[in-house]
Amino acid sequence: MAEMQRAAESDQPLLVAEGLARSYGRLTACRDISFALYPGEVLAIVGESGSGKSTLLQLLSAQLAPSHGHVSYRMRDGILRDLADLGEAERRFLFRTDWGYVHQDPALGLRMAVSAGANVGERLMGIGWNNYGRIRQTASSWLQRVEIDVDRIDDAPRTYSGGMRQRLQIARNLVTEPRLVFMDEPTGGLDVSVQARLLDLMRSLVNELGLAAVVVTHDLAVARLLSHRVMVMKEGRVIETGLTDQVLDDPREPYTQLLVSSILPP
Amino acid sequence: MTTMIEIDNAEKTFTMHLQGGVKLPVVRGVSFAVDAGECVVLSGPSGAGKSSILKMLFGNYRCDAGRINVRHDGAMLDLACAEPRLVLNVRRRTIGYVSQFLRAVPRVSALDVAAEPLIATGTLREPAREQAAMLLRRLNIPERLWSLPPSTFSGGEQQRVNIARGFISNLPVLLLDEPTASLDAANRAVVVDLIDAKKKAGAAMIAIVHDDEIRRVIADRVVDVTAFGAAA
Numbered sequence: 001m002a003e004m005q006r007a008a009e010s011d012q013p014l015l016v017a018e019g020l021a022r023s024y025g026r027l028t029a030c031r032d033i034s035f036a037l038y039p040g041e042v043l044a045i046v047g048e049s050g051s052g053k054s055t056l057l058q059l060l061s062a063q064l065a066p067s068h069g070h071v072s073y074r075m076r077d078g079i080l081r082d083l084a085d086l087g088e089a090e091r092r093f094l095f096r097t098d099w100g101y102v103h104q105d106p107a108l109g110l111r112m113a114v115s116a117g118a119n120v121g122e123r124l125m126g127i128g129w130n131n132y133g134r135i136r137q138t139a140s141s142w143l144q145r146v147e148i149d150v151d152r153i154d155d156a157p158r159t160y161s162g163g164m165r166q167r168l169q170i171a172r173n174l175v176t177e178p179r180l181v182f183m184d185e186p187t188g189g190l191d192v193s194v195q196a197r198l199l200d201l202m203r204s205l206v207n208e209l210g211l212a213a214v215v216v217t218h219d220l221a222v223a224r225l226l227s228h229r230v231m232v233m234k235e236g237r238v239i240e241t242g243l244t245d246q247v248l249d250d251p252r253e254p255y256t257q258l259l260v261s262s263i264l265p266p
Numbered sequence: 267m268t269t270m271i272e273i274d275n276a277e278k279t280f281t282m283h284l285q286g287g288v289k290l291p292v293v294r295g296v297s298f299a300v301d302a303g304e305c306v307v308l309s310g311p312s313g314a315g316k317s318s319i320l321k322m323l324f325g326n327y328r329c330d331a332g333r334i335n336v337r338h339d340g341a342m343l344d345l346a347c348a349e350p351r352l353v354l355n356v357r358r359r360t361i362g363y364v365s366q367f368l369r370a371v372p373r374v375s376a377l378d379v380a381a382e383p384l385i386a387t388g389t390l391r392e393p394a395r396e397q398a399a400m401l402l403r404r405l406n407i408p409e410r411l412w413s414l415p416p417s418t419f420s421g422g423e424q425q426r427v428n429i430a431r432g433f434i435s436n437l438p439v440l441l442l443d444e445p446t447a448s449l450d451a452a453n454r455a456v457v458v459d460l461i462d463a464k465k466k467a468g469a470a471m472i473a474i475v476h477d478d479e480i481r482r483v484i485a486d487r488v489v490d491v492t493a494f495g496a497a498a
Contacts, residue, residue: 038351041351196372197372197373199372200373228350228351228354229350242328245326246325246327246328246350246353249321249326249327250280250326250327252281252328253283254283254284257282257283258284261284
């Protein structure tokens with residue numbers, strides 16, 4: 001806990017975006033985006049469809065190269081490196097170990113036809129684990145952590161409900177103890193009661209593990225529950241940013257006020 | 267006496283863009299200071315800006331002008347221009363906020379809701395839960411409810427869980443937004459005792475209370491918010 005606290009208050013950013021922009025032909029999806037994410041910090045990117053938030057997530061997670069600007073990440077040696085200059089081995093280390101990526105559609109982040117245990121174990125084998133018993137034991141402890149009945153370890157996720165698939169995807173991502181997790185609409189497409197359970201689970205895991213996360217969501221309730229800080233995007237730009245409760249309770253920009261006032265009270 | 271809070275010419279205006287950009291001035295020229303071990307009560311009619319001032323002090327509302335100095339880790343820090351993660355650090359270690367309303371998190375038990383601020387500052391889970399249990403008992407929350415999430419509790423029970431959560435930590439500054447509203451006489455007396463104990467422990471408190479009797483008992487000083495009326 002004390003260690004986590006120190007990590008959360010670290011003075012060195014984990015991920016830094018500087019002047020990021022991306023255009024598709026004449027269409028500009030993102031422009032002029034700069035921020036720093038610190039260890040243990042959860043940043044929500046909110047905005048409606050087409051605001052550029054998913055493009056931004058792809059730029060930050062090195063799945064898309066920026067047209068302008070840079071994304072840098074502090075590798076485990078403590079040195080901040082431009083993602084564009086990383087070698088293949090370093091990129092692999094990020095994707096397989098140090099980063100997680102939770103897709104909105106679990107079918108994109110899981111292998112649907114192999115067992116749940118293998119889905120979690122595969123990430124461990126990717127970082128060199130080869131003791132079958134140990135892999136299986138770790139996989140079952142992670143299934144328990146995400147509240148999946150261990151009896152289902154040998155079933156393929158295509159036999160799982162939507163909420164279970166999403167929890168399995170989270171387990172697969174977290175088993176390598178990443179320092180940074182990207183999440184793209186992690187609760188999208190789930191029933192409200194299933195969403196609440198998933199959110200609660202994500203909130204406690206992020207806290208316990210001291211993870212940094214970038215969460216893209218159009219749901220302000222998700223941003224409020226999970227994030228420390230929020231960036232509001234519109235037409236490819238960040239139009240407002242700050243402490244999550246401050247932006248949501250005292251929105252300054254017209255578009256943010258519209259977003260906040262469009263929520264139906266429960 | 268150590269000054270814990272020093273507000274200097276703080277100002278807040280809401281601009282309502284969805285209503286044609288109409289400006290709602292809330293407060294202007296807010297200036298007062300609070301020492302350790304002192305409870306200052308904000309007074310003024312409803313709508314005078316008492317809650318807004320409290321929210322600015324917590325960093326929940328932005329401050330448009332002026333300074334909000336808070337003693338954090340031994341040095342004064344201007345919360346009005348602090349970065350988000352610094353504000354969060356101040357909330358974890360320096361300023362606590364007790365509102366009337368509990369923002370319940372699904373599936374977290376009343377005991378854990380109350381214990382969480384202690385755990386967040388490094389107390390181990392079990393001792394934190396023991397302290398939470400002590401407070402819940404003192405605030406007359408029946409033990410059979412402790413393991414349940416408070417979202418299903420009555421308004422008064424939720425408020426008392428929130429009070430337990432607010433008073434459990436040893437933060438040097440506490441903001442109290444009508445902590446006794448809608449409580450019965452016995453529970454009001456418990457809250458008055460809790461406030462008194464915090465004072466003796468050296469906490470600086472800023473409170474909003476509508477009950478004249480409670481105000482008379484807890485206030486070391488009253489600051490009249492109508493003096494900061496932005497319309498004036």
